[in-house]
Amino acid sequence: MLAPVRTDTEQIYPVTLDEAKQHVGAIGFTSDDDEIKHFIAAATSDLERTLNMAFSLQHWRQDISCFSGSHYLYPNPVKEITAVTYLDENGSVVTLPKSEYALYVDALGSFLEFLSADLPVTAIRRDAISITYQCGYSDGMCHPSLRAAILIYVGYLYGHRGQPDLQAIDNIPACEKLIFSFRKPRV
Structure with a gap:
């Protein structure tokens, strides 16, 4: 069996820029918007790979x-x-x-x-x-625990940007707790 291949290119994220900005306290200015968008993409992608799940269709x-x-x-x-x-x-x-x-x-x-x-x-x-x-999940149907994990991950990346000694996301207990029940046993 070869590795699965994604055939569409459009990525819809379960967390919006406004939700992430609110979570990290970046309200009232737009100078960090591109960085926060990248953090949303990185957090979503990493958690999808970790759980072997698709958070959007x-x-x-x-x-x-x-x-x-x-x-x-x-x-x-x-x-x-x-x-x-x-x-x-x-x-x-x-x-x-x-x-x-x-x-x-x-x-x-x-x-x-x-x-x-x-x-x-x-x-x-x-x-x-x-x-x-x-x-994956239809728009707006991603489980609330997964959405919360993405926001915590984005908050962690935003709060620690520019720090070379950034610890692995596996060491963030709240995020790990939220995704734990979605982990599948390995064969």
């Missing part, structure tokens, strides 16, 4: 080599599988009917399972099958 593609069993899809939560395509033996792209697969969720996350024992033969390539899917 995103489109991803996962390429796999063969039709076998189940395949976990990241980041979570996966909302829907938009398509499963494969390269047949002749190298032609074919769309697998939706009746041939299903999306499930267990303690480790979302996974795609192929339902038929009689699936087509594919080209012999690591990327023979492409699964495209939508994941």
Whole structure:
């Protein structure tokens, strides 16, 4: 299985600039706006990677080599599988009917399972099958604990900007406490 690839480029953040400015006390001036926007992006990106989650709606593609069993899809939560395509033996792209697969969720996350024992033969390539899917939370639906963790992270970055001895975010207990229940066990 190859690494999942994000296929859209638009990033919508679960925390607005105004919310972050209010949180860090940067009200009444705009000189720090660009820096705060960068902190929102950095905090969101780092927490999404840490938790293997998408905090806003995103489109991803996962390429796999063969039709076998189940395949976990990241980041979570996966909302829907938009398509499963494969390269047949002749190298032609074919769309697998939706009746041939299903999306499930267990303690480790979302996974795609192929339902038929009689699936087509594919080209012999690591990327023979492409699964495209939508994941993340709809606008304004990101969990309040995750939004609070982003604000705490932004506040920490803003309050410690320009300090080379900045401690890792793992050492900020309030942020760690807020994201703890979203961590998935590692396999």
